[in-house]
Amino acid sequence: MEKHRHFIIHKPFGFISQFVNNKTRKKRLLGELHQFPEGTMAVGRLDAKSEGLLFLTTDGKLSDTICSSKVSKEYYVQLNGEITTEAVAELESGVEIGFEGKRYVTKPCSAKILLEAPEFSERSKKIRDDRHGKTSWVSITINEGKFRQVRKMTAAVGFPTLRLVRVRVGNVQLENMEIGAVEEVTEFKVF
Structure with missing residues (x-):
């Protein structure tokens, strides 16, 4: 069974919460900040003008849980x-x-x-x-x-x-992460 990988990032202003830009406009992508494994997805998007804590994971079930109304x-x-x-x-x-x-x-x-x-x-x-x-x-x-x-x-x-x-x-805080910083986390507990 493949082990899922999880990341937290302090998304900077001007980046979109995705890895592929299907539009003709030039947008900065998350892949410019770190080399993420194949299948990594942003959990709960932040638009280009928004900043802050963003989860990334290869686990679709975890993504659904975090996006649900159970997690503040x-x-x-x-x-x-x-x-x-x-x-x-x-x-x-x-x-x-x-x-x-x-x-x-x-x-x-x-x-x-x-x-x-x-x-x-x-x-x-x-x-x-x-x-x-x-x-x-x-x-x-x-x-x-x-x-x-x-x-x-x-x-x-x-x-x-x-x-x-x-x-x-959930219970994961941005705290003192520098803008653009990426951390891989082994345990991803949002409750």
Whole structure:
């Protein structure tokens, strides 16, 4: 029986969560960061503008488990403007977003204002600074993963996302991984 291999990566801004680009646009691929074994797949995608913790595995069953609603995903999100407690309460109770051409109400989640900006390395593409208006940070933890869901949620309550970093999946934390770092892990426990 073939032994599956598992990796965690701190996905940088500008990379897509795949190994093949079928579009004509030039996108940076995960294979540029590390030589992964054949059959490796990204588990739960992060779009090109998003950063943070990404799992990679050769085990399809594990991929399905991590993508399920059983496993929570936490994001630190920098927002355009100073988010209000009312907007955080809206996020927590569920907001209406567009998904696959239809209106969708997100499931209840956990959201809280971060009083201090998290310490992340500077992003390769600069984010506007406070001269263009205040920004704020929130933590959002969801158990679902619709297409660009967190970005759509913050926009729905009037605070568009400027930077999005996934910091936790299940009980696995991003912690102090450098941007672009890849670690092979032998045990992959997300609960």
